[in-house]
Amino acid sequence: MKALVWHGRNDVRIDTVPDPKIKEPTDVILKITSTAICGSDLHIVDGMVPTMEKGDILGHEFMGEVVEAGREVKKFKVGDRVVVPFTIACGNCEYCDDTLYSLCDNSNPNPEKAKANLGHSISGIFGYSHMLGGFDGGQAEYVRVPYADVGPIKVPSTLSDDQSLFLSDIFPTGYMAAENADIKRGDTVAIWGCGPVGQFAIQSAFMLGAERVIAIDSVKERLDMAKNHSRVELIRTTDRDDVYEKLMEMTNGKGPDSCIDAVGAEAHGDTLVGKAVDKTKEVLQLPMSRPYVLQQIMMSCKKAGTVSIPGVYIGMVNEIPFGAAMNKALTFKMGQTHVQRYLKPLLDKVDEGLIDPSFIITHRMKLDEAPKAYDLFKKKEDKCVKVVLTP
Ligand code: NAD
Ligand code: ZN
Known part of the structure; x- marks a missing residue:
């Protein structure tokens, strides 16, 4: 598949990489329909985020269609259209119990790297360094979504991608x-x-x-x-x-x-x-x-x-x-946003027509053009506020 890959400071490229696979029975694989670039991605491009590795796939704001579901996934089946929180949470630890999902104790498979930098481990984040789990991001054609029953939420067919995508991060944030x-x-x-x-x-x-x-x-x-x-x-x-x-x-x-x-x-x-x-x-x-x-x-x-x-x-x-x-x-x-806590209430606000989050979109580009999109967003050129990429 194609994905936006980090090669170093100010160097992101579209590469062909292996398709993601189910690793845990609680994973789903998503075919991405829309993904966006966040201000947080700029910190990675600027070389500010420690524990990035050449070859990491970026992107933590995305939505799409379930194309494969692990055998323990209960909430979703193939064909469901979902939006995914950028924070990965287990749903079972004392922090998740308190709806402090971005502080999840279990979702980060590299807790030592997080502890070295932060004193404690926090939740994993898609496409956001090895200290936050080393998870592949969603500026790609497909992505593996861990703890699928805890994070993603189904999107009603009445709402467009443009109206739902930003529930992944910036609206809850x-x-x-x-x-x-x-x-x-x-x-x-x-x-x-x-x-x-x-x-x-x-x-x-x-x-x-x-x-x-x-x-x-x-x-x-x-x-x-x-x-x-x-x-x-x-x-x-x-x-x-x-x-x-x-x-x-x-x-x-x-x-x-x-x-x-x-x-x-x-x-x-x-x-x-x-x-x-x-x-x-x-x-x-x-x-x-x-x-x-x-x-x-x-x-x-x-x-x-x-x-x-x-x-x-x-x-x-x-x-x-x-x-x-x-x-x-x-x-x-x-703190990082406890996105899971806000998904349903904010989806309801969008569904009731109280807010249309698509007002933020200034640019639409193909995933292939992602490096150009990063440049535009970073330099704030051409009145750019938010770019949506479609694979
Ligand atoms: P952005 O880079 O598009 O926006 C930052 C804005 O700040 C720009 O419009 C810039 O012109 C303005 N700015 C810069 N210096 C300023 C100053 N001295 N005074 C006033 N304004 C100034 O990024 P964004 O996507 O809106 O993200 C904003 C921040 O939120 C980033 O730090 C990002 O990492 C963070 N973020 C946090 C979470 C979270 O969970 N807490 C989630 C998403 C993004
Ligand atoms: Zn973000």
Whole structure:
């Protein structure tokens, strides 16, 4: 089959690779019908994610049709159309029992690599390094989906791929980010980043009762997209210092009640210094970063406010004004999304017509063109916000 393969920093190619096979009786094999590129994939392309190996297949946002089911799979049969969460979870450990699926204890077959970098193992993630399981991703014609009875959800025939695909990641991620922001009716929420995650965080913040949402980005087209789909207020930022002043002006000097960082490692800059503590003796270079977004958030968030961080950070992050966070009694919530928890409720919202997630799609391309699509998305050229690839 054809798949998008990682060959190194800024080097992804379409290669012919072996078709996936059922490995465990709880697996299904999916024929991919639609797959997307995520901001998290850019971290891999930028060489920020440790434990990637040449030959790894990328992609964790995908949906398709079941073409083979392991003998213990109960929920699905050949021909079912499903969307798959990017987090792989066993459904049986203490974390899954608490619906903390992205912290699953059992789904990562390489827990030592995760422990070396994170202190603990977390759930496996499709196409996202060997420390997160070394699972092949879904920017491909076919993919193996482990723990099929726990992750995927059937999609009604009334919903198109475009309407369902983003349940795999960015809609639940934006939604959990807004939930983590502890929004109370009447609150003002500030959201850094109007990429796909930021766009869904904006939509979700309004759904959860925010009175005002202020979105911050430097890319005009992304701010325009947010404005075209909500009554968001905008700050276009080009330098790091004006955001605090503007937020104070807009909130009578109080600051937003909660702040969401939907930017993550992109605000790192690309200085690669610092080393991970690595008990496996594999020396990893991780970014020692200058987190301007986190600085702005900690300085501007209202006293006793909540900071929600869906943006992915990697390795060591320095220059965080922790004194401001402590003295202002801020609350922090973050993490990879517990996608399984949100699949059914958010699918219902789409099915009821409360939101049509396809508003995010700016580009459609063939899987063959994936390297070009990565380039477009990374450089934010041609007003690109989200690319959907079809094999
Ligand atoms: P993206 O790269 O398309 O969006 C990031 C946006 O941030 C861009 O629009 C960029 O212009 C903006 N930005 C950069 N620097 C900024 C700054 N200083 N101030 C304001 N805006 C700034 O990516 P995305 O797909 O929207 O993903 C966003 C983040 O969410 C990434 O870190 C990604 O890894 C993460 N993510 C997390 C999860 C999760 O489970 N927690 C899931 C998916 C994605
Ligand atoms: Zn993603």
